[in-house]
Amino acid sequence: MKWEIVIGLEVHAQLSTQTKIFSGASTAFGAEPNTQADAVSIALPGVLPVLNKGAVERAIQFGLAVGAHIAPRSVFARKNYFYPDLPKGYQISQFDLPVVGMGAMTIQVEPLSGNAKPYEKVVRITRAHLEEDAGKSVHGATQGMTGIDLNRAGTPLLEIVSEPDMSSAAEAVAYAKTLHSLVRWIGICDGNMQEGSFRCDVNVSVRRAGEPLGTRREIKNLNSFKFMQQAIDYEVQWQIDTLENGGKIQQATILFDPETGETHAMRSKEDAHDYRYFPDPDLLPLDISPEFIEQMRAKLPELPEARRTRYTENYALSAYDANALTATREMADFFDACLAATLSPSPSPAGGRGEQVAKMCANWLIGEVSAQLNRDGLDMTTCPITPTQLSGMLVRIADNTISNSGAKDVFRVLWAEGGDADAIIEAKGLKQVSDSGAIEALVDEIITANAEKVAEYRSGKDKLFGFFVGLAMKASKGKANPAQLNEILKAKLAG
Amino acid sequence: MSLTTEDVRKVARLARLAMNEAEIDAARSQLSGIFELIAEMQAVDTRNIAPMSHAQDVSQRLRADVVTAQNEREAFQAIAPQVEAGLYLVPQVIE
Incomplete structure (x- = not known):
C-alpha cells in the first residue's frame, strides 16, 4: 500500500526587538526572573497595550521577503487561554485579519536517503501574524507549586503558517532551514533555537494515494532540525502502522521525546481548541500605509x-x-x-x-x-x-x-x-618559482643525475613521473610552480 | 433565539466560571435577551458596510521600540501571594 505524507508547519519566530510587543519592557535573554516583567507583562488591572512599531516593521519585512500581500488593515484578537504563564487569561494574537497574507518560498531539498538528487520546491505560506509570547513555568521549586517567570511574556512573535505542501521529512526540514536562514538574513529574528527564538510545530497526516486528507496530529515545539526529522519519521510510521492495523487517527497535540525518539500525545482537554477569539477592544485596528510598506522594502537587503x-x-x-x-x-x-x-x-x-x-x-x-x-x-x-x-x-x-x-x-x-x-x-619564503629558466635548470640537473631512471621512464615506465616531480619539488624546496614544473619535466623527459 | 441550560454550562466552563444553578438560570435568561437583541439587529441590511473591529473608527498608534520600563519586581512581588527566588508561585500546573 502506497502512503502519501502531508506536512504543514507553524513556526514561531521571536522578533529581534529591544522591547515587548505591547510595552516598553526589555526582551533581553537571560535576565533574572521577572526583572523584565512590567505591569503590562504581569497583567496588572488597568494597564493597556501599546503596539511596538519595531514588531510591525519586522512583520512587514518578512511579508515582503516572501512576496506576500501586506494587509492595509489588520486586527488584534484575544485568544482565551487559562494558564498562569499569561496572567491576563488570554493571548493577544491575530485571527481573521493577519498582517501578512499568502506568500511563498522556494526551498532546496536534499533527500535524506538513497540516490535521489537534490531538487527545488515552492512552499506556499498561508499567512503570518503578530502575537505575544507566554512566560515560563518552572516546575519543581516548592512542592505542589509552579514558579512563574514572566520575562518572556509579551515578547513579540511572528507565527508563520505554511500550507500543507511538504510531503517528506526532508522537505519539512528544508523548509524550516530556509525559513530560519531567511529570518536571520533579513535581521528580524536571531534564530537562536536553544534559546527558543525559533520554534517549530509540525502538522503531520498520511493518506492513501488519491484519497482525501487524513486526520493530522501536531508535533509541538521542536527546537532542532534533527529532532524535527526524527519526530516526523517516527510519527509517520506510527500513523501508517495504526491505520494499517485498522485503527483510527485522533486529532491530537503531541510531543517528541528526544531520549526515546518517540512521539506521544499530550493529555488533551475537552474544548482545548475552543479559543473563542474576538477582537481585542484594547487595541485599535493596525493600518499600514503604502508608504510604510515602501520604506520597509527599501530597508530589505x-x-x-x-x-x-x-x-x-x-x-x-x-x-x-x-x-x-x-x-x-x-x-x-x-x-x-x-x-x-x-x-x-x-x-x-x-x-x-x-x-x-x-x-x-x-x-x-x-x-x-x-x-x-x-x-x-x-x-x-x-x-x-x-x-x-x-x-x-x-x-x-x-x-x-x-x-x-x-x-x-x-x-x-x-x-x-x-x-x-x-x-x-x-x-x-613561500614565493614559488615561476621563472621557467630556473625550473629548467633544476630539471636538467635531475635528469643528468638520474640517467638510469630516465632511461626506464623513456622505455615506458610512466609511473616514474611522480618520482621526478618529487625530486624536483624537493630540489626547489617546494617552491616550484607545480603546473609549470609538470610541463617542463614532461617535455624534458620526453627527450 | 433562546439558550439552553447546557449552552450556559458550556460557556461557563470555557470561561472558567463556577456557577450554581440559580446563577446559571439567571445568566441563561439574560444571555437569551442579548441574543434576541442580536436577532433583531440581523434584520438591518449591512451588505454594503465594511465591518469594524472597534467602536472607534481610528487606527492603532505605534510606540517606538525603546526600553521605558524599569525593574519593579520588588514592588510587584510585595503584593503577590507567594514568591520564591524571584518567581511567582502558583498552584502546580500539570500539562
Whole structure:
C-alpha cells in the first residue's frame, strides 16, 4: 500500500526587538526572573497595550521577503487561554485579519536517503501574524507549586503558517532551514533555537494515494532540525502502522521525546481548541500605509534567492556553491567583499577572470574557511580573518606568487596570527618559482643525475613521473610552480 | 433565539466560571435577551458596510521600540501571594 505524507508547519519566530510587543519592557535573554516583567507583562488591572512599531516593521519585512500581500488593515484578537504563564487569561494574537497574507518560498531539498538528487520546491505560506509570547513555568521549586517567570511574556512573535505542501521529512526540514536562514538574513529574528527564538510545530497526516486528507496530529515545539526529522519519521510510521492495523487517527497535540525518539500525545482537554477569539477592544485596528510598506522594502537587503541567481548567472557558480555561499548573510557578504577585493587591484592580476576568481573564492570559503570555523566552534560573525586578508592571499594565488600548498601555509598563519598575506609569504619564503629558466635548470640537473631512471621512464615506465616531480619539488624546496614544473619535466623527459 | 441550560454550562466552563444553578438560570435568561437583541439587529441590511473591529473608527498608534520600563519586581512581588527566588508561585500546573 502506497502512503502519501502531508506536512504543514507553524513556526514561531521571536522578533529581534529591544522591547515587548505591547510595552516598553526589555526582551533581553537571560535576565533574572521577572526583572523584565512590567505591569503590562504581569497583567496588572488597568494597564493597556501599546503596539511596538519595531514588531510591525519586522512583520512587514518578512511579508515582503516572501512576496506576500501586506494587509492595509489588520486586527488584534484575544485568544482565551487559562494558564498562569499569561496572567491576563488570554493571548493577544491575530485571527481573521493577519498582517501578512499568502506568500511563498522556494526551498532546496536534499533527500535524506538513497540516490535521489537534490531538487527545488515552492512552499506556499498561508499567512503570518503578530502575537505575544507566554512566560515560563518552572516546575519543581516548592512542592505542589509552579514558579512563574514572566520575562518572556509579551515578547513579540511572528507565527508563520505554511500550507500543507511538504510531503517528506526532508522537505519539512528544508523548509524550516530556509525559513530560519531567511529570518536571520533579513535581521528580524536571531534564530537562536536553544534559546527558543525559533520554534517549530509540525502538522503531520498520511493518506492513501488519491484519497482525501487524513486526520493530522501536531508535533509541538521542536527546537532542532534533527529532532524535527526524527519526530516526523517516527510519527509517520506510527500513523501508517495504526491505520494499517485498522485503527483510527485522533486529532491530537503531541510531543517528541528526544531520549526515546518517540512521539506521544499530550493529555488533551475537552474544548482545548475552543479559543473563542474576538477582537481585542484594547487595541485599535493596525493600518499600514503604502508608504510604510515602501520604506520597509527599501530597508530589505538583497534576498538569498536573488543572490543565488546573481552567483550562478554572473559568476557561473554551481547551484551547490551558490547555496552554500548563501547559507547565511554573513557568509554571502564575506564572499562578495572578498571577491570585490580580489578583483579590484588595478591592473588586477585576476582581472578579466571574474568567473575563475569567483570559483576560487567560493572554494576557499566553502572549503578551508568553513572547515576551520567548524573545527574552532566559530561562525562567520566571529571569523578571525577578514575578507581583505583572505583576498590578499587569493590575489597571490591568482598571480602565481604562491602555489596552492603554499597558500595553505599562508592561510594557517592568517588564521592563527593574523597579519597580511604578502608579509607572511615573505617571512616564510613561500614565493614559488615561476621563472621557467630556473625550473629548467633544476630539471636538467635531475635528469643528468638520474640517467638510469630516465632511461626506464623513456622505455615506458610512466609511473616514474611522480618520482621526478618529487625530486624536483624537493630540489626547489617546494617552491616550484607545480603546473609549470609538470610541463617542463614532461617535455624534458620526453627527450 | 433562546439558550439552553447546557449552552450556559458550556460557556461557563470555557470561561472558567463556577456557577450554581440559580446563577446559571439567571445568566441563561439574560444571555437569551442579548441574543434576541442580536436577532433583531440581523434584520438591518449591512451588505454594503465594511465591518469594524472597534467602536472607534481610528487606527492603532505605534510606540517606538525603546526600553521605558524599569525593574519593579520588588514592588510587584510585595503584593503577590507567594514568591520564591524571584518567581511567582502558583498552584502546580500539570500539562
